[in-house]
Amino acid sequence: MKVAGTTGLIMNEPLLWEKSKKGRCGISIPESDVPSAPLDAEFEGEGPDFPDLSEVDVVRHFTRLSQWNFGVDTGMYPLGSCTMKYNPKINEKIAAMPGFAGAHPMLPPELSQGTLQLMYELEGFLNEITGMDATTLQPAAGAHGELTAMLLFYAYHKSKGEKRSKILIPDTAHGTNPASATLCGYESIPLESGEDGILTVERVAELMDEDTAGIMVTNPNTLGLFEENIKKIAEIVHDKGGLVYCDGANMNAVMGVVKMGAIGIDAIHLNLHKTFSTPHGGGGPGSGPVCVKKHLEPFLPVPRVTKDGDRYVFQYDRPDSIGKIHAFYGNYGIQIRAYSYILTMGQDLKRASQYAVLSANYIKEKLKDVLHLPYDRPCMHECVFTDKNQEPYKITTLDMAKRLIDYGFHPPTIYFPLVVHGSIMIEPTDTEPKENLDQFIEAFRSIAREAAENPDLLREAPTVPKVRRLDEATAARKPVLCGVN
Amino acid sequence: MRYLPHTSEDVAEMLQAVGAQSLDDLFSTIPKDCRFTGDLNLPPAMTEWDLTNHMAELAGRMAAWPECKVFVGAGSYSHNIPASVPYLLSRSEFSTAYTPYQPEISQGTLQAIFEYQTLASRLLGMEVANASMYDGASALAEALLMAIRIARGKKTTVAVSKLIHPMYRQVVRTYFDPTDYKIVELDYLPDGSTDLSAVEGMDDLAAVAVQSPNFFGCVENIQAVSDAAHRHKALSVIGFTEPLAYGLFKSPGSQGADIACGEGQSLGIPQSYGGPGLGMFTALQKYVRSMPGRLIGQTTDKDGERGFVLTLATREQHIRREKATSNICSNQGLCATMTTMYMASLGGTGIRKVARLNRDKAEYMKSELKKAGLEIPFERPTFNEFVVKFPEGYESTYQKLIDRQIVAGIPLECHYPELADHYLLCVTETHSKADIDALVKEVTA
CATH class of the missing domain: 3.40.640.10 (Type I PLP-dependent aspartate aminotransferase-like (Major domain))
Structure with a gap:
């Protein structure tokens, strides 16, 4: 096969302060047109020990660094549960328009009708896509949205004069779910999935009680499976006065196919940086809006954007609100990009979900004879394999993932979800052409052959990138987190 | 749709490989009563060019520097960013x-x-x-x-x-x-x-x-x-x-x-x-x-x-x-x-200069406002923003300036009820002496 990964000329580049020369500067600084104001020595510091660099130094430095990175624009990035789909370029241009990028967050409403209208309309779009009644755009990322939803649950129960102490969390959940619940003072009660990888009505019924605030369900779940019993589960939780939260990290599977508001969900967060195509930025900024049903609306963070005739305004006076979870209105620049994406896609959002699911099932079918597939049933937008078939050769998931790099692919998510030993979680997304899927499949099949025939190739991988496997144990044992000159 | 690469031929081949009859078939594990069968009520898809026009129209309804003179910091600051x-x-x-x-x-x-x-x-x-x-x-x-x-x-x-x-x-x-x-x-x-x-x-x-x-x-x-x-x-x-x-x-x-x-x-x-x-x-x-x-x-x-x-x-x-x-x-x-x-562009030399510029501009504005008879109620040293106490009735001047796209600080009373007529103003290296002089003239007119 023709392999995508190859070697090329990559430049070494020192740390910033290793190339500093005192007196250089990479920014033009205006001459002062006002008198200088002396500052009492009691307050004046020495100033930070920053490296001095010219503009060329800075540009070359970061250009070289960028070339050591792999992004969606470089190649297929099938990181499960992260929805690494294509990030449209027009949305970058729009977010940089001076009217948006230069807007101060405390502008009076008469000078900020554009941003307010966008927020109002984006909330409406997200309500429509999720089938919910109201949305807050304030959470800055998915986990921040989870926390917001848990705070809403807490406030809801409090308004009923209750303080519940527990929450049900499936064993397939992202680690952020229990961590968010803890921040709200909830004890996480682990909920085991059934034999077919989904939650059972019986187990929920056993665990759900009137001291349990509700349940956090990821749907589709992290095994890429739709929680088929969700409606019955929601009924049980509601009967005990609890609430159902959906972790919407995997919404890319079901846009226009399932309306969460119609299947018993009370609150859901969305990751605009996953489902709605905004760039992941090497780990953020993301955006994690929370959409809720009517009964949770009074508790949403302030301010709420409302429409008064033709005029958009912020409403702060909401006595039941949980308050604020971001200094201003969340990651607004990300909201602009998601809004632009939705306007670009229209009805094609559904087709995006269909293609995401089609591509994942295609990979599943094409690899299941060489990789162990723990749940052999139709999947949603991602499929989960394990390294069980490679165990006889003492080859692990990590070895296969590292070898994929040599073939020119970003590895899938590995060792998550935790319920599957040695899991390999592949999410191809809706934007990957079939030729790339085929090449990825061929690469993985070839790696499976190498595992049997020449396992050292995998253990030594990767060999193509700038650095080889790194010593993570020493990094953690003797942490060096800050550079010295 | 330019972001979705599959041709109908691709779709047919892939459906066949997975053993599904249609795209809808892929969702067969989702119970019928959980399925949404209608169309999403969203605006029709826009071309890149229509979208750009629409977004430019929204952005155009914002007051952005430098057309609009904003003398507000309070957690968000306007500074020169090198291209x-x-x-x-x-x-x-x-x-x-x-x-x-x-x-x-x-x-x-x-x-x-x-x-x-x-x-x-x-x-x-x-x-x-x-x-x-x-x-x-x-x-x-x-x-x-x-x-x-x-x-x-x-x-x-x-x-x-x-x-x-x-x-x-x-x-x-x-x-x-x-x-x-x-x-x-x-x-x-x-x-x-x-x-x-x-x-x-x-x-x-x-x-x-x-x-x-x-x-x-x-x-x-x-x-x-x-x-x-x-x-x-x-x-x-x-x-x-x-x-x-x-x-x-x-x-x-x-x-x-x-x-x-x-x-x-x-x-x-x-x-x-x-x-x-x-x-x-x-x-x-x-x-x-x-x-x-x-x-x-x-x-x-x-x-x-x-x-x-x-x-x-x-x-x-x-x-x-x-x-x-x-x-x-x-x-x-x-x-x-x-x-x-x-930070790498500024360097140790540059950050010192830019920081000093910010303070000098703010001190200049402070002294000009004082000269015009306004009160600077807090005497601790400041960097690039400070509180000014305006005479009673300043609110109408403030509002009139907003109508002319000049935001002369933010009122503090909503957060500190005891500070009626107190405003928080900010100037940075992006404001020229002429900008400052013009604002001082406006607020003391």
């Missing part, structure tokens, strides 16, 4: 990557964030910085929770200055609401700094938190805050909304801070209506294992070459789940990278 910074940041190897789980092909992100951690630590005089939090407000909330964690839950009260940004305090209250932890708000003195007297004798204190420069723009006596905290075996938590001030003023670290955290937007990030910005979070090394958020560490590869990895992950949610130090996963990585590009 090289957004240009470099648009390199999609940075922007279209995710969390660097695979270090061999993420060294660009990893080294850049390691450099960010280093420069952030140096700016604030601290020993270690994390890879970022969401914003200044959530960074403060997490800092206070961390202080309680370090006190092992034995001490659960935090003393928070009333001169911390009102919206940050609101976020702290929201984070604290479901806990049994207590927040005591510290009043302010006539000179515009925090009154620490209420701290004395508090035996349940985990942290004392102030912001410097504070919400009135005044520089706090950080050493006195740290001393008061340490006398009570509590942590000194120093917040900020304008880190550029530390190009000129003494750093929190040089004055006994245990944690210094705040908003990094002013270091090269566009204002973007309040986000995305950057939650900067720094601390002393001895507290690193209690810190929230991601950390990048230096190490070597198999061949002994220098490289960088995510490290100390056993604090984090994906390993520790309900026992993690925080729930944070995605942070503001690209913003941290942007800030690094900006």
Whole structure:
């Protein structure tokens, strides 16, 4: 096969302060047109020990660094549960328009009708896509949205004069779910999935009680499976006065196919940086809006954007609100990009979900004879394999993932979800052409052959990138987190 | 649809491979009563060109610098950003990557964030910085929770200055609401700094938190805050909304801070209506294992070459789940990278000059307003923003200026009812002397 990964000329580049020369500067600084104001020595510091660099130094430095990175624009990035789909370029241009990028967050409403209208309309779009009644755009990322939803649950129960102490969390959940619940003072009660990888009505019924605030369900779940019993589960939780939260990290599977508001969900967060195509930025900024049903609306963070005739305004006076979870209105620049994406896609959002699911099932079918597939049933937008078939050769998931790099692919998510030993979680997304899927499949099949025939190739991988496997144990044992000159 | 690559031939081949008759068939595991069968009620898809026009129309209804003269800081600052910074940041190897789980092909992100951690630590005089939090407000909330964690839950009260940004305090209250932890708000003195007297004798204190420069723009006596905290075996938590001030003023670290955290937007990030910005979070090394958020560490590869990895992950949610130090996963990585590009462009020489310019402009405006007979009620030194007391009835002048796209500060009364007619004004290096003179003329007319 023709392999995508190859070697090329990559430049070494020192740390910033290793190339500093005192007196250089990479920014033009205006001459002062006002008198200088002396500052009492009691307050004046020495100033930070920053490296001095010219503009060329800075540009070359970061250009070289960028070339050591792999992004969606470089190649297929099938990181499960992260929805690494294509990030449209027009949305970058729009977010940089001076009217948006230069807007101060405390502008009076008469000078900020554009941003307010966008927020109002984006909330409406997200309500429509999720089938919910109201949305807050304030959470800055998915986990921040989870926390917001848990705070809403807490406030809801409090308004009923209750303080519940527990929450049900499936064993397939992202680690952020229990961590968010803890921040709200909830004890996480682990909920085991059934034999077919989904939650059972019986187990929920056993665990759900009137001291349990509700349940956090990821749907589709992290095994890429739709929680088929969700409606019955929601009924049980509601009967005990609890609430159902959906972790919407995997919404890319079901846009226009399932309306969460119609299947018993009370609150859901969305990751605009996953489902709605905004760039992941090497780990953020993301955006994690929370959409809720009517009964949770009074508790949403302030301010709420409302429409008064033709005029958009912020409403702060909401006595039941949980308050604020971001200094201003969340990651607004990300909201602009998601809004632009939705306007670009229209009805094609559904087709995006269909293609995401089609591509994942295609990979599943094409690899299941060489990789162990723990749940052999139709999947949603991602499929989960394990390294069980490679165990006889003492080859692990990590070895296969590292070898994929040599073939020119970003590895899938590995060792998550935790319920599957040695899991390999592949999410191809809706934007990957079939030729790339085929090449990825061929690469993985070839790696499976190498595992049997020449396992050292995998253990030594990767060999193509700038650095080889790194010593993570020493990094953690003797942490060096800050550079010295 | 240009983002969706499959042709009908591709779809047919793939459906056949998976044994499905149609695209709808793929969703057969979803029970019928969970399925939505209608069409989403969304506007018809737009072309790139129609979208651009629509968005330009929305953006055009915003008051943006320089057409609009905005003399407001209060947590979001207008500074000159060199063209090289957004240009470099648009390199999609940075922007279209995710969390660097695979270090061999993420060294660009990893080294850049390691450099960010280093420069952030140096700016604030601290020993270690994390890879970022969401914003200044959530960074403060997490800092206070961390202080309680370090006190092992034995001490659960935090003393928070009333001169911390009102919206940050609101976020702290929201984070604290479901806990049994207590927040005591510290009043302010006539000179515009925090009154620490209420701290004395508090035996349940985990942290004392102030912001410097504070919400009135005044520089706090950080050493006195740290001393008061340490006398009570509590942590000194120093917040900020304008880190550029530390190009000129003494750093929190040089004055006994245990944690210094705040908003990094002013270091090269566009204002973007309040986000995305950057939650900067720094601390002393001895507290690193209690810190929230991601950390990048230096190490070597198999061949002994220098490289960088995510490290100390056993604090984090994906390993520790309900026992993690925080729930944070995605942070503001690209913003941290942007800030690094900006700080590297400024350098030690440049940051000093730009910081001095900011202070000089603000001092000039202050003196001109004083000359015109206005009162500057707080005498503590300031950086680039300060409070002005206007005569009664100024509100109508303020409103008239807004109609002409001039925003002459923000009123403080909504957050501090005792401060009627007091406004917070900001000037930076982006304002010329002519801008300042014109504003002084307008507000004193």
